[in-house]
Amino acid sequence: MNDHGHDIVSEAAADRGQDEVLADAVRVLTEAARLRRPVMRQRDGGGWEPHPTRTEPADWAEFVTLALAGAAANVGSVDRALEGRPGSWEADAVRGLLESAVGHDSAHLMEHRTEPVRVTLRPAEILADLGYGALYDESFRIIQAEQERHLWRYRLNEDRTWSPLDPDAPDWADAFEVPASPAGNLAETLLPGAVVTVPRSVADEAACDGLADREAALEDMQYEGDPRAYGGALAATVLAEAARMYPGIPVEITVDTDERTLRDDSPYWGELPEEKLIDAAVSATPLPWSAIPPKDYPPGQVAATERAAGRLPHLRLDQAADTGRAAPEADDEEEGRP
Numbered sequence: 001m002n003d004h005g006h007d008i009v010s011e012a013a014a015d016r017g018q019d020e021v022l023a024d025a026v027r028v029l030t031e032a033a034r035l036r037r038p039v040m041r042q043r044d045g046g047g048w049e050p051h052p053t054r055t056e057p058a059d060w061a062e063f064v065t066l067a068l069a070g071a072a073a074n075v076g077s078v079d080r081a082l083e084g085r086p087g088s089w090e091a092d093a094v095r096g097l098l099e100s101a102v103g104h105d106s107a108h109l110m111e112h113r114t115e116p117v118r119v120t121l122r123p124a125e126i127l128a129d130l131g132y133g134a135l136y137d138e139s140f141r142i143i144q145a146e147q148e149r150h151l152w153r154y155r156l157n158e159d160r161t162w163s164p165l166d167p168d169a170p171d172w173a174d175a176f177e178v179p180a181s182p183a184g185n186l187a188e189t190l191l192p193g194a195v196v197t198v199p200r201s202v203a204d205e206a207a208c209d210g211l212a213d214r215e216a217a218l219e220d221m222q223y224e225g226d227p228r229a230y231g232g233a234l235a236a237t238v239l240a241e242a243a244r245m246y247p248g249i250p251v252e253i254t255v256d257t258d259e260r261t262l263r264d265d266s267p268y269w270g271e272l273p274e275e276k277l278i279d280a281a282v283s284a285t286p287l288p289w290s291a292i293p294p295k296d297y298p299p300g301q302v303a304a305t306e307r308a309a310g311r312l313p314h315l316r317l318d319q320a321a322d323t324g325r326a327a328p329e330a331d332d333e334e335e336g337r338p
Contacts, residue, residue, distance in 0.1 A: 068097065117250070230285075
């Protein structure tokens with residue numbers, strides 16, 4: 001990966017040194033310099049045809065120009081191909097040659113590409129860049145605050161006794177509805193100052209278990225469900241944008257739903273084909289849970305808009321559960337009917 005977050009060369013090429021690659025390039029260019037082509041002759045009735053025996057040297061300069069254009073197109077741009085030493089006289093000469101072939105604005109560069117455009121989508125990272133990550137954090141805090149309402153808090157004193165931290169909390173010995181609770185042994189294993197929580201009742205303990213399940217479902221939504229749904233939608237948009245921007249060029253898409261950490265290198269906002277496709281897809285792909293593409297949100301207000309619309313992640317969990325409960329069951333008589 002380079003500092004823009006996409007592949008520049010294949011792993012096989014990356015393992016080879018410059019001398020080895022240069023030797024291959026010299027071999028191919030030498031072979032091309034020795035190519036010959038048939039001499040064209042005019043037919044008696046008009047038109048041209050290859051001479052059956054006579055040949056002449058092939059256009060080596062054209063071959064070199066096409067090879068350079070194809071290589072520059074494969075890495076994404078003329079500037080990317082020359083970034084090793086862009087101010088050198090060699091770079092100036094190659095840039096001038098390529099601009100003559102593909103235009104000063106590289107308008108015809110992609111016509112020379114011989115490799116697929118390889119796009120790696122990291123939907124969890126993109127959602128965080130859109131500001132959506134803060135909404136997951138907010139939902140976790142709301143669930144945790146709800147859990148705290150079902151718990152008593154106690155601090156361990158220096159003398160190994162417990163002090164309640166909540167005004168209405170009972171004494172430590174009275175806090176357990178199950179007499180054989182192992183919590184009574186905690187004073188022997190924890191350091192003074194430690195704070196523990198105890199369910200306020202059997203019903204509160206059941207509520208805490210339900211909230212723990214809800215918290216686990218929220219984590220699954222953040223790292224599995226939402227990235228999968230959003231990644232699939234992004235991939236479809238990338239294909240549509242590629243057909244419009246780079247017709248005829250194959251596109252290979254990888255959706256990386258395992259990416260859970262933000263990195264310094266951004267996978268988009270650049271000028272390479274891969275980056276342009278991701279940029280276009282991020283802007284135009286509706287968030288699956290709102291059906292609104294980021295370009296239609298107020299600038300920088302994705303999180304605020306979702307919050308105001310009541311689409312915090314934990315609320316979406318509740319809505320999905322309500323939808324599941326409300327779904328009518330098919331009558332036995334109706335099952336199997338078209």
